[in-house]
Amino acid sequence: MTTATDLAEHGAQTGFSAMVVDDHPLMRESMVARLRAMGASDVIEAASIAEARARAAAGARDLCVLDLGLPDGSGLELLADLRAAGWGRLIVLSAADDPYSVRSAFVAGAQGYLLKSASPHVVVDGVRRVLDGGVYADPSVASLLAQGLRTGPVGDGINDLSGREVEVLQYVADGQSNKQIGEALGLSALTVKSHLARIARKLGTGDRAEMVALAMRAGVIR
Secondary structure, X not given: OOOHHHHXXXXXXXXXXXXXXXXXXXXXXXXXXXXXXXXXXXXXXXOOHHHHHHHHOOOOOOEEEEOOEEOOEXXXXXXXXXXXXXXXXXXXXXXXXXXXXXXXXXXXXXXXXXXXXXXHHHHHHHHHHHHOOOOEEOHHHHHHHHHHHHOOOOHHHHHOOOHHHHHHHHHHHOOOOHHHHHHHHOOOHHHHHHHHHHHHHHHOOOOHHHHHHHHHHHOOOO
């Protein structure tokens, strides 16, 4: 059970709004309680894609935690819809731990992937990282992500990254801004921006979440 001390140690956010999408009432109740304990000011629930779409139409919110296996379709479809609608943070909470599911979730727009079997500490840490602007994958699927990449088409781009570019990507994964990355590495924000532009060309995407997801799948950053 997550305690107030656990949340304080993990840097709980306050005042954010959220939606939890899962067809299991007990799972929804548990996640809603955890988000409220982390400081969520408003949390709504949905048990299906149709219900989530209807509730999301009321206005974009800060965070959505959703399952992939929903009674009326795949949560991947909902991920893409919410991302297009401007939802800021998207986290998958699923029992699926195969490379295809994890990769597909990140490609569809997720910034985080958590397993339903994860400990409260891992769930809280993952949610916090995503709320802070980072990208997070449950430690249990990190090796699967790397394995999935070795059979994919993006390996050459990953192999072309310089040591400095990998450092920059790690800071991006930690939710740092260009200015913060520059301060940490002794670089100007403009130089950091140039590094990110080169990374984008090598990986074939300029989306920060996708760049980080590709690097995490390759195992070059945590």
